[in-house]
Amino acid sequence: MTAIHVQYYAILREQAGKSAERIDTSAATAAALYDELATRYAFTLGRSQLRVAVNDEFCEWTTLLSEGCQVVFIPPVAGG
Amino acid sequence: MSAFEFSHVPLDTQALQASLQDPASGGYASFEGWVRDLNEGRAVKHLEYEAYEALARKEGQRIVEEAITRFGVRGARCVHRIGDLGLGELAVWVGVAAPHRGEAFAACRHIIDEIKHRVPIWKKEHYTDGDSGWVNCERCAAPTVDGHHSGSEQGHHHDHQPAPLTAPVSPHDSPVPDYSRQIVLASVGVDGQKKIRAARVLVIGAGGLGVPVLSYLAGAGVGVLGVMDSDPLEASNLHRQTLYSLQDVGRPKALLAAERLRALNPDVDVRPYVQRADASTLPTLAAGFDVLVDCSDNFRTRFLVNDVTVTLNKTAVIASVYQYEGQIQVIQPGSACLRCVWPTATRDGLVGNCAEAGVLGPVPGVLGAMQALEVMKVLLGTRSPAENAVVLFDLQTLQTRRLKASRSADCPTHCSGNDLAEAKPTDRGILENGPLIDSLDRARALGLAIIDLRDEQEVTQEPLWVLHRHIPLVRLLDDSSVLDQSTGYLLVCTKGLRSSAAVSTLRERGHGNVYSLVGGIAGLKERSTPR
Structure with a gap:
């Protein structure tokens, strides 16, 4: 299991009911982690509508997770 | 006429x-x-x-x-x-x-x-x-022209004559803008103020984000400030759009903003555009500005601003808000653009806007003020940390996070060369479908100039009720050099036959931007008659 710090933005925050959490996961990639969390929180947005950033840098969904890394899930927002 | x-x-x-x-x-x-x-x-x-x-x-x-x-x-x-x-x-x-x-x-x-x-x-x-x-x-x-008359050759052109930078105000003169509080900053100075004055900034959207952007840029003395917004003011806007008043509800925001901003700083040439930003209006307008500030409230406009910025090699400052959160990104020639970050254009309706999701007034206020600040950094030549990045603000917890982004090799906007990427098929719609247009309102929305092709007698009997030029068909085909290649034209006749023929001929001669009014004036009257 890997300990990871996760942060949610916009509608993901609402659906998760929290803006950040520390979780232990067996997911190896950012994609696998999102899928796991999407099941847990019933996220309505698919991965194609989001971006993921690991350690403050936008990256591919195939990026491997490492112990203690910071993962941010973020959709674009439209309000103005 | x-x-x-x-x-x-x-x-x-x-x-x-x-x-x-x-x-x-x-x-x-x-x-x-x-x-x-x-x-x-x-x-x-x-x-x-x-x-x-x-x-x-x-x-x-x-x-x-x-x-x-x-x-x-x-x-x-x-x-x-x-x-x-x-x-x-x-x-x-x-x-x-x-x-x-x-x-x-x-x-x-x-x-x-x-x-x-x-x-x-x-x-x-x-x-x-x-x-x-x-x-x-x-x-x-001019109410305050200096002394000498005798009809000397004063220029006929419209030169914007700004006030001196830090003129002292005597109690008897009408006050003049005083930029001393920003000029005193080492990063501004007199040279910086000149850069601000020389700038032409177009703000798309005069709402929650647009109001602080416009107010601060007008206050700072930006030379030309464009305000593009087609919406009238609604009472539900006022909690976050503090430039306006309750009594203004129903009036176009672009005009209201222009009035307020001219009062705030008469030194600024404020240009209101009561127009929707779409693929037929924005590229032409944007060409005359240096920096675009996206303050819209929908993805369609936001991606269009991005595409126009990249295509025209301009700079854009893009921001958006969602409840207590905001995102800001600065796009410079060569930097990561919005589609480098979000390659799949998100559709409106998937993630809420202010009307759907709700917003506290100061949230767009904060993000709009930041946009104004980033614009000033750009004008002053200071590097913006929001370039090649998306900066996220969580105003509930007051946490900021800067996510690095880089120019994507697969970015649809950067890869599309001079094409307006996805904006074209949907926004140009009718134009792509052919040379026919079915209403004068549509023509106006597309910015087409109207030409009446009928002969004198027909015109006298049934004058056209909208602004137009009268060039009889024969004369137009004799000398089509009267058509300006950069303007679009709607040709109008009685039943749409002559206009259709003229459009075919003119298009063969290379005038691609001409259209025919379907059914002519008779068709318009028929369609407007209640059944």
Whole structure:
């Protein structure tokens, strides 16, 4: 299991009911982690509508997770 | 009937007003300029107007057409007298018809001001003491012109003459803008202030984000500030759009913002555009500005601003908010753009906007103020940390996070060269489908100039009720050089046959931007008749 710090933005925050959490996961990639969390929180947005950033840098969904890394899930927002 | 004309005989204002009658116009505003008995302390007996008619007519028409596009009014005309006029006689008339009074007043004011500044008209004043002198009419418009008259060749062009940078204010003078508090900063200085003044910034959206952006940039003394917004003010906007007042509800925000900003800083050339930003309006408008600020509230516009920015090699500052959160990104030539980060254009409706998701007023206020700040950094040549990054603000926890982004090799905008990526098929819609247009409103929305192809007799029997140029078919086909390649035209005839034929011919000759009114004027009347 890997300990990871996760942060949610916009509608993901609402659906998760929290803006950040520390979780232990067996997911190896950012994609696998999102899928796991999407099941847990019933996220309505698919991965194609989001971006993921690991350690403050936008990256591919195939990026491997490492112990203690910071993962941010973020959709674009439209309000103005 | 032309948008701008000269008349050697007294004007019939009733007939002029009637020529603008239009069932869709709920407001009509007019201005009349009369011959006054006094000019600069000298008693005037009568005067003569003279103009370089060919040149003046062209410039006058351009001004009226500009006003129609800029303010979205339905019709406008101006007629100027030429020749000898007595005291009290009507020298110039402007009339504007529009759906609402706000646009009508604004367009009317704009037309007379621009006519006075730009159209080469001269008047010879005959004074009661027997003396006389030529006076450039530009002098009539400017309330505080300096002393020398004698009709010297003052420029006819519309030069924006800003006030000095840090002029002291004496209690007896009208106050002038004072930028000393920002000039004192080492990163600004007098040189920085000059850069700010030389800048042309277009703000798309005059709402929650746009209001602080516009206010701070006007305050800072940005030279030209464009305000693009097609929406009227709603009462539900006011908790976050603090430039406006409750009594303004229903008026176009672009015009309201322009009024407020001119009062805030008369030094700034504020240009309102009551227009929706789409693929037919934004590229042309954006070409005249250095920096675009996206303050829209939907993905469609936001991605369009991005695509136009990349295509035209401009700079953009893009921000958006969602409840307590905001995102900001600065796009410079060569940097990561919005589609480098979000390659799949998100559809509106998937993630809420302010109306759907709710927002506290200060949230767009904070993000808009940050956009203004990033614009100033760009103008001053300071590197923005929001370039090649998306900066996230969580205003609930006051946490900030900067996510690095890089230019994507697969970015659809950067890869599409000079094409407007996905904006084209949806936004250009009807234009892509062929050379036919079915309503004058549609033509106006697309910024097309209207040309009536019918002959004199038909025109007399059934005049066209919107602003247009009259060029009979034969004359147009004889000499199509009157068509400006950068303008789009809607050709109109009685039933749509001649206009359709003309469009085919002109397109073969390389005029791609001409369209035909389906069914002609008869078709319009038929469609507007209640069944």
